[in-house]
Amino acid sequence: MMETSEILKKVRKIEIKARGLSANIFAGQYHSAFKGRGMAFSEVREYQYGDDVRDIDWNVTARFNKPYVKVFEEERELTVMLLIDVSGSLDFGTQKQLKRDVVTEIAATLAFSAIQNNDKIGVIFFSDKIEKYIPPKKGRKHILYIIREMLDFHAESRRTDLAQAVEFLTSVSKRKCTAFILSDFYARQDFLQQLTIANRKHDVVAIQVYDRRACELPDVGLMKVVDAETGYEQYVDTSSRKLRDTYHRYWLNRQAELKETFAKCNVDSVSIATDDDYVKSMLGLFKQRG
Template identity: 75%
Template sequence: MYMDTTELLKKVRKIEIKALGLSQNIFAGQYHSAFKGRGMAFSEVREYQYGDDVRDIDWNVTGRFHRPYVKVFEEERELTVMLLIDVSGSLDFGTTGQLKRECATEIAATLAFSAIQNNDKIGIIFFSDHVEKYIAPKKGRKHILYLIREMLTFTPESRKTDVGTGLECLNKVMKRRCTAFVISDFYTRKDFSQELRIASKKHDVVAIQVYDPRAKEMPDVGLMKVVDAETGHEMYIDTHDIRLRRKHNAYWEEREQRLHETLFQSRVDSMAVATDDDYVKMLMTLFEKRSR
């Protein structure tokens, strides 16, 4: 995707201002409570106080000072966050003023800034029907801006989709538990349930589906030329035909049901965002749900 330097800098800055503002003001605290650290880590010892758990007594220190001391633990907060971003051709579609790819980029950027606000590392796997690029997790604003530039300018080799390849890569490159957001329209002809099951057992996986509202309900606009973004196949359809529109809607519902069943069976939290939805409210709902 070609973009001159001035235009690129403007887009990066615009996304940074919006995403950073959201992560600082709206998601403050919610991201922290929704995505837990790796557990509890030893912090220090202090003298035993009434009500302390006797199981936390440090017997070595207690024996040395001849009075009881307990170990103090704190949450090992640092996370590694991976963004698995679909860069296939079907994301280059939009009928409501924004492409699915643009919506996905804003969501990914917001999550990225939320992560660095909590001092978490963040990395990216771009995937189509194969892994297009892997960027190792790091911390810091400079790294985040690099990731956003890549989201805006990356040109994939393939226009097809296989979500399973992204998940398989995640399982290979991430040896320790991480939080992984899979951001895709999930227009894939290949079953990815096995890769998802393996990933969800090892990592905290969250699926974010981005879709165009016209994919859910076909409008009555007469004769229309449609192109398969992944195969390039072209054809004309008569959207005035109510049977065609019903068939299209039924196909959408069936596909969504299969996707929901796949995610549910792997116990993966998810949300579906239309390009004309307020994704901020939907992310907040997701965070609140996970915090309960």
């Protein structure tokens, strides 16, 4: 467990980076990609040529004996939920960072983008159970608390159950929200049904963070591999071309299945490697939705 001073130092470092990204890069893109709940009545004004007659306020029109129309504006305020995977498989990284570090940075940037748009932000930490729920609130103090939790949170379980996490989102969020699932999506259970139901009620976005070694094994001879979630260990001979090809095909098939699941649920998604420029990837996602 990190010392308090070390945590605060890391929180400050992430805050500076995330605030800079959200203010200078993400702000406009985030606003256009994630719309408010709908249109809210703002005021009335006199009817002008070209106005939709369906917007005429007949009560005001009768009172002043000339036509008035209702003016609506977008309800901008959103509730944003971050579903953050805290299972054991996130503690892995062979490139620049661990998957957990990248998830934390992306989540922090999304959080600061949210409060710059006056949105509430909440968090669900999940493994194969709901580890912690932080209800949505506004403000910098709330976001710094979230970042601190992300940096120093220790899950009780190392396994993953995405279905349960998504089901919890549906039950706990009564009003429509925008929900980002940040995970490597190493789920042993099918979550198609739960994700479909959640995306009918909410606007769900999937952000997959993975490491390059998940795609291809290096040719380094005999190597011990450990399943981070079950603790199962075995030795594999990575000098075998057949083994490396089989491993790579497994990754491709798994990604294809994941992509198909998101398509069936109508969920927008992006896959980001630990050594990728996640800013570029996220902006691509925002542009796709804009």
